[in-house]
Amino acid sequence: MLSRFHISKRSSLSPQKAWLIRGGAILLALVICGIITTITTGLNPLDVYATIFQGAFGTARKSWVTWQNVSVLLGISLAVTPAFKMRFWNIGAEGQVLIGCLASAACMILFGDKLPNGLLILVMLLASLFAGGLWGFLPAFFNARWNTNETLFTLMMNYIATQLVAYYIIVWEVPKGSGKIGIINQNSQMGWLPQLAGQQYLLSILIVAILTGAMYIYLQYSKHGYEIAVVGESRRTASYAGIKVDRVIIRTMTLSGAVCGLMGLLLVSGINHTMTTTIVGGRGFTAVMVSWLAKFNPIAMIFTSLLLVFLDRGAGEISSVFSLNRSFADILTGIILFFIIGSEFFINYEIHLTNSAETEGERHV
Amino acid sequence: MGSPCAIKMENITKRFGTVTANDHINLELHEGEILSLLGENGSGKTTLMNMLSGIYFPDEGQIYVHGKPVTIASPKDAFDNGIGMIHQHFKLVDVFTAAQNIVLGLEEQGKFDLKAASARITEICQKYGFDIKPDQKVYDMSVSQKQTVEIVKVLYRGADILILDEPTAVLTPQETDKLFDIMRAMKKDGKSLIIITHKLHEVLDVSDRVAVLRKGEYIGGVLTKDANQQSLTDMMVGRSVTLNIDRPMPVDPQPRLAVKNLTVYDQLGVKRLDNVSFTANSGEILGIAGVAGSGQKELLESIAGLYPIARGEIMFYDPESGQEKNLVGMDPLDIKRAGVGMAFVPEDRLGMGLVGSMGMTGNMMLRSWRNGKGLFVDRKHPEQLANDVWKELEVVTPSTSFPVRRMSGGNVQKVLVGREIAQDPAVLMTAYAVRGLDINTSYTIYNLLTAEKMKGIAVLYVGEDLDVLLELCDRLVVLCGGQVSGVVDARTITKEEVGLLMTQHRKEDA
Structure with a gap:
């Protein structure tokens, strides 16, 4: 008798069990990665894993960089979350952050010797919020008014931002002909975010930590958060409940863009003190994955962004320590993500093994 | 078995869960006739026809095409037997031309030849008097032209038995008359047609015979010339049933x-x-x-x-x-x-009246979320209301945060009606x-x-x-x-x- 799989949706699953499945998936992924490592490179997988950990947290310096990377990725992920929770396919975070970078850098360069430092930082903050917000507002406005496709629109806005930054880098290049801006206000340190407790990244990390809590409360307990959840579920239900759908879309995307703009400020004035066209480094897109992996829960995003940064940092380390191709590290990252995302299937569905004779009658064509 | 039948359905039964959509139905379609399938909404007309076109598979019963027993398990089987259905909602690709839509999904031997296909389409159009051009894009077409493309699509595949599911619902009276002329032309050409409708004058206008369904059962068939609006209505609505609903003045x-x-x-x-x-x-x-x-x-x-x-x-x-x-x-x-x-219980419960992913509390908030202080929503009162509705209407759910999408239809409706009534x-x-509720829940409502x-x-x-x-x-x-x-x-x-x-x-x- 032939047996076959019968897949059905789970009626409910306790959170503990769900986490057990996720943990099992990661464990399984590590085992598979280990086997593949041994087969392809002949290395001891435990050594490789230890090196990955070393790469992320091996020294205090490395730990700070890891946490700084987490804060940037987490911050951008928080920014895109309201839009995605609203099912607004915003893939323009890259451009929104970049335009925020440009706004901060512009203020630092143009007003660096004209304003007192505190006022300058305030102006930079407003400028980056506004620039990012504008980059979020435009696609939302066009979508609400003329039903344009938000995915294409936000994607195109990325290119505009990149080209604007490329243009101004040439305008402001130091020294002339280098094609780079170099460190902005290196001597005066005007417009640099202050260091806390002697740690350069601590302020950025704290800002993102506050942002995480704020975003959690905003989405979970505020009226806006409720509106976003309803609009994301069904625009018809939202209209029925008296929610002005267009207004919510525009407001949420503007907010999303503004938070991205803030992250741009942190990147330029808190972390890098310079600006390049690749300063965001694709994190505007990775953030989408962080947000979805965490199911739009800001607290869970701490862990998903940490996981991605950890794997990325570790990947860099193993490629240098074992002189492996960096692509090898990407393979491991890919396997682990595949298992994590795949485990969601087993959380939502259960599989029965049945024999075909029994199910014949209930087969749907 | 007497005269030859294009289609004969014998004891066809189809159940969806506990609902019997078609209950031992016997239906015959003679060669070269137009048969009207008449019945109220929910009487099982479309379900029955979907079993001919391979969308559903009958739980019981046998289908014969031109006298031969057949198994129709997929739309492809239906086409192989010369059965084509024109659905109420068109299934066309807007940015394709008529010809591209018509050949879409056909598995023909040899090279893909759109020109030859266009020529054949033009030929079909001339034969029956359709007014579409093969190279016209679908988004440029009127509703009736789109319908024509659907019909040509079916004819192009060689169907000699056509099923039209409420084809006139989207047409103007003039377009309807034109469609009926085309149907008569197809009949003259030897095709057999079934038209699903609940408009009596159309039934009397176009068909040779009428078959009536009511609540999933086959009530009977009459020749159109022996029928009138009154007799068909009687067959369609049936005799009154006493329900004993309490009705004070x-x-x-x-x-x-x-x-x-x-x-x-x-x-x-x-x-x-x-x-x-x-x-x-x-x-x-x-x-x-x-x-x-x-x-x-x-x-x-x-x-x-x-x-x-x-x-x-x-x-x-x-x-x-x-x-x-x-x-x-x-x-x-x-x-x-x-x-x-104003309280409103809409037809589309989960698509308009409720938020499927939220629990009872979240759904109660749909009417009161604006009442919270300042920026924040008030969860206390909706939670209270959810508990009241849960108790008073005996909603079956593990908790007030259990997603309403996962509840049964009757419980979903209780949540919705309970909330709307609570608005005073x-x-x-x-x-x-x-709709879709069992008899006890219906009486509760x-x-x-x-x-x-x-x-x-x-x-x-x-x-x-x-x-x-x-x-x-x-x-x-x-x-x-x-x-x-x-x-x-x-x-x-x-x-x-x-x-x-x-x-x-x-x-x-x-």
């Missing part, structure tokens, strides 16, 4: 909501409501009867501020201040802010409030609506079961093709009379 009915000359158009510019006027009184249940798609949905959504209104007035008489308010041009928020207590409205509108009526609320009840409409409501507004074909007293009118009003299309002069 209205106490002091006063005008609460007056709809005057309401006209609306849908996105395609088709008129959905045509000069509709009626008054709903406080303390009574006003039933709205009509075959599906006669404008019920548009009417309720217009009143709720969810449908663009072309012309007309919707006057609300405030029971407290005695003031009149015109609701035209207001959205749901404006209506609420104007102090109009002045007007309560319900659309198909008992009837009792709730009657209790609301006795509180002096104006209740609008859109329903499909005439027996219920006649026993639950005080008065009935009968809609037919977007027009009011009658406002009648539900206590004295007979089921047959309502049936006639529902199907009597006054032919429009343009």
Whole structure:
């Protein structure tokens, strides 16, 4: 008798069990990665894993960089979350952050010797919020008014931002002909975010930590958060409940863009003190994955962004320590993500093994 | 077995869960005839035809095509047997041309030759008098042209048995006449056709024979020449069944909501409501009867501020201040802010009335989320309300945070109705409030609506079961093709009379 799989949706699953499945998936992924490592490179997988950990947290310096990377990725992920929770396919975070970078850098360069430092930082903050917000507002406005496709629109806005930054880098290049801006206000340190407790990244990390809590409360307990959840579920239900759908879309995307703009400020004035066209480094897109992996829960995003940064940092380390191709590290990252995302299937569905004779009658064509 | 049959269905039964959509149906389609399949909404016409076109597979019974027993397990099997169905909702790719749509999905041997296909399409068009060009894009076409593409698609695949599912629902009277001419031309060519409809004059106009379904059962078949509107209506609605719904007399009915000359158009510019006027009184249940798609949905959504209104007035008489308010041009928020207590149980429960992923509490908030202090929502009162509804209406759910999408249909409806009644409205509108519910839950809903009526609320009840409409409501507004074909007293009118009003299309002069 032939047996076959019968897949059905789970009626409910306790959170503990769900986490057990996720943990099992990661464990399984590590085992598979280990086997593949041994087969392809002949290395001891435990050594490789230890090196990955070393790469992320091996020294205090490395730990700070890891946490700084987490804060940037987490911050951008928080920014895109309201839009995605609203099912607004915003893939323009890259451009929104970049335009925020440009706004901060512009203020630092143009007003660096004209304003007192505190006022300058305030102006930079407003400028980056506004620039990012504008980059979020435009696609939302066009979508609400003329039903344009938000995915294409936000994607195109990325290119505009990149080209604007490329243009101004040439305008402001130091020294002339280098094609780079170099460190902005290196001597005066005007417009640099202050260091806390002697740690350069601590302020950025704290800002993102506050942002995480704020975003959690905003989405979970505020009226806006409720509106976003309803609009994301069904625009018809939202209209029925008296929610002005267009207004919510525009407001949420503007907010999303503004938070991205803030992250741009942190990147330029808190972390890098310079600006390049690749300063965001694709994190505007990775953030989408962080947000979805965490199911739009800001607290869970701490862990998903940490996981991605950890794997990325570790990947860099193993490629240098074992002189492996960096692509090898990407393979491991890919396997682990595949298992994590795949485990969601087993959380939502259960599989029965049945024999075909029994199910014949209930087969749907 | 007598005369040759293009299709013979023997003892066909189809069940969906506990609902029997088709119960041992026997149906014959003779060679070269046009058969009308007549029945109310939910009588199982489309289900039956979907088993011929390979979308559903019968639980019991046997299908014969041209006398041979066949198994139709997929749309491809249906085509192999020469059966083609033209669905109510077109399945066309907008950015493709007619010819591209027609050859789409065909597995022909040899090179893909669109030119040869176009030539064949032109040939088919000339033969039956279709007015489409093979290279015309679908997005440039009118609704009737799109339908024509669907028909040509079926003919191109060599179908000699055609099933048309409510083909006239989207057509103007002139287009309908043209379609009927084409159907007659196809019949002359030896094709056999089945047309699903609930418009009686069309049945009498185009078909040779009529088969009637009611509540999933085959009632009988008659030759069209032996039938008239009255006899068909009787077959379609059947004899009255007594339900024993408690119906007290209205106490002091006063005008609460007056709809005057309401006209609306849908996105395609088709008129959905045509000069509709009626008054709903406080303390009574006003039933709205009509075959599906006669404008019920548009009417309720217009009143709720969810449908663009072309012309007309919707006057609300405030029971407290005695003031009149015109609701035209207001959205749901404006209506609420104007102090109009309006509760609405829409037809699409999870797509409009509720948020599927949220629990009972989250769904209770849909009406009260604005009440919280400052920036934050108030969860306490909705939680309280959710608990009350849970207890009083005996909703089966593990908790008030369990997603309503995962509840059964009856429980979903209890959550929705419970919330709407809790708003303490002045007007309560319900659309198909008992659709898909078991008999006990249905009576729970009837009792709730009657209790609301006795509180002096104006209740609008859109329903499909005439027996219920006649026993639950005080008065009935009968809609037919977007027009009011009658406002009648539900206590004295007979089921047959309502049936006639529902199907009597006054032919429009343009």
